[in-house]
Amino acid sequence: MKGRGLAILVTMLSALALPSKSNATLIHDIGISQTYTNTVNGIRITSPLGEKLDANNSLDKTLGTYTIGFKVENLGDFTESIIPYGIIKDQNQNPVYNWAHSETTFSPDQYKYRSKSVDFSNLENGTYAITVGADLEGDVNLLNNISTRTINVIPEPSTLALLGIGTTLLTRRKRK
């Protein structure tokens, strides 16, 4: 009996001390893709005219509703259910808009795109920070769970265009 008990004990200890390698390396990791095209920090802003704003573009709020898009990917080894979300803050860090997408299940290595239509017409001119994210309990890399880009919200381009043309004409006249 003693010998059998010892054998069982040794087996139990071995199982505890030597988990199989595959189990030991399996991870949970959801991330916001940084390789999504036509984005800044993985966040795409598309105007109602279909223009994708790059880092140098301002957002003309008189056009109204823009689409904020991003790509969520499951970089881990488990099927995960998460709720992607977004938040827009003004330059004083005050939230002016936020949203949550419906809960979505991701298989390992699976990615999905999420987008939200946001009406900017009522926001004051200024610089805003757009953050998107996806929280996951037990995630081994929290740095990639959120991403932020800033955007300048401006008045109608007609005013700016007129100013620009005026400046150009003045400059040209001065040069002559």
Ligand SMILES: [Ca+2]
């Ligand atoms: Ca992560």
